Amino acid sequence: MKLHEKILTHYLSCTSPVDKEGYLYKKERNATYHRRWFVLKANLLFYQERPADRHLLGVIVLEGCAVRRVESDGRFAFSLVFEGPGLKTYRFAAVDVQTQESWVKALLSASHCYLSLLVRDLGRQYEEVKQQQSLGQPHHCSSVGALEETTSGLLPRPMDVVREGRNFSASTVLPAHSATTRAKKSPKLWPRRNALVTPLNKPAPQYSEWPLVGFDPLEDFRKIHDYYGQEVKKAREEWLRSRRAAEEQQDDGALIKLG
């Protein structure tokens, strides 16, 4: 069977981040272990001799395999066991227990099937939460959201008003200082939050676009995407303008014309 390699290598080298990479020992047919540089991206495990190498030695498609920790030779070993008649088992060894654990964890959640189930599950949860929301159920304000405000000096304003309404017209732009007017809005309005996606275990990213959702038919999705893009653009322009104005005032102390 022909595997169109160029498509895989192109995907590997494209801009989306890699899920994990590092040295591991791979057990070869003659039972010796060879150190290889592994790169995990999506459900593909690539390997090469060294990180800088252009030439890839191989790839393992991670579907239909179990990840097992192995107590063997006193090494920090684990294996990928493909379940099916005549299918392979790939054996690996790490240099320490942390590396072993880290790889086992990463590989356990690597398959497309796994991700598919996860997305389905979260999608359902999301719909439920939204339903509860519209029924006016109490909502728990997370303190994490407040934290993000401190790092948000560079960021566009939140788009919460937009989210709760069905209004998709591009002309509804949040004014820069809307804190006071918000109180008059619908009680369903969520407390002000950063437009940025809440980072859960890492510092907030500096800038973001809302991730895409493939829920609705493609037409609506494109509309949503375009709409948010416009909002962000407008908010950013406003912020840039006000920041430039502030800077200029600091520098000259003279009257500055805006725009």
Added chain:
Amino acid sequence: MRFNEKELVFLSRQPSEMAAELGMRGPKKGDVVKKRLVKLVVNFLFYFRTDEEEPIGALLLEQCRVEREDSQSFSVAFLDEAERKYLFECDSEEQCGEWIDSIIKASYEFMRKNLIFYRTEIHRLTGKDPLEQYGISDETRFQVSNGLQLTPRDAASL
């Protein structure tokens, strides 16, 4: 480049909702339309000669562009090369639409973005990280920054 061929062939035989006989034409000049059994399994598009057990080939559906060519056919282009376009001819407009939709949604990157969206939204609305119950909150692949791609324009504003 080596790959786990046997395992991939085994994968291609798994049940799939999207499997049909379509007309398929390769990207090279002079390629003609041939009848193939096309099957979508995870993020791979396998194609078989009708009644053969082993697929002729497997196309990874990442970083590709899927486009409607006319009412009953669609194309999949890889490597940002419009010339590397595979053409697929369906039996109906409806079937064509289903294939386009399915292929787009089968992409791992597409699914990852959705996951990150749901995760962030649920967390924003409930204060809870839905991935905690699965013990995968720390996995790099599910991190918020992972679903975002900075364009040159965006980075310039920082």
